[in-house]
Amino acid sequence: MKKHEWESRRETRTEHRKWEDSLDGVAYWLGDLPVPESLESMIIRAVHRLPSAAREFVYYNCQFASSEDGVVRMRHVPQARQPWLITVGARHVDESLIIHEIAHAWLGHEWDPQRGELRITQQDEEVACDLTRQWGFEGEGTERIDRPH
Numbered sequence: 825m826k827k828h829e830w831e832s833r834r835e836t837r838t839e840h841r842k843w844e845d846s847l848d849g850v851a852y853w854l855g856d857l858p859v860p861e862s863l864e865s866m867i868i869r870a871v872h873r874l875p876s877a878a879r880e881f882v883y884y885n886c887q888f889a890s891s892e893d894g895v896v897r898m899r900h901v902p903q904a905r906q907p908w909l910i911t912v913g914a915r916h917v918d919e920s921l922i923i924h925e926i927a928h929a930w931l932g933h934e935w936d937p938q939r940g941e942l943r944i945t946q947q948d949e950e951v952a953c954d955l956t957r958q959w960g961f962e963g964e965g966t967e968r969i970d971r972p973h
């Protein structure tokens with residue numbers, strides 16, 4: 825391969841990586857999210873702020889839906905292609921709450937095989953809060969409070 829061809833391939837790869845790290849790239853990989861537009865852009869912004877390995881984990885393991893009850897919850901749906909279903913309520917949501925649920929999934933925390941709900945210990949909860957903070961988020965998702973999951 826001639827030098828300029830190699831350089832141009834390297835440039836293409838660099839460009840591609842830049843695109844993958846952009847909001848557009850994240851939106852592309854998340855695909856169409858069945859949620860209202862304001863929630864969609866919040867999810868995209870939140871996932872965009874994750875380290876790239878965690879971002880890829882989300883692309884392959886998490887799906888999102890909206891819910892009526894105004895909170896963020898997560899269920900494990902083993903038969904789904906992306907087994908973690910995160911439902912996001914329209915009210916009272918911030919990025920850290922979405923990332924908190926992603927942290928539980930990333931950490932491989934236990935779930936109830938019948939109901940699909942997380943079965944977490946106090947320690948699991950603390951670790952998820954800490955990881956949410958380590959990933960650069962502030963807010964309720966980093967606070968050790970009694971929350972629905």
Ligand SMILES: [Zn+2]
Pocket residue numbers: 924928949952973
């Ligand atoms: Zn939690």
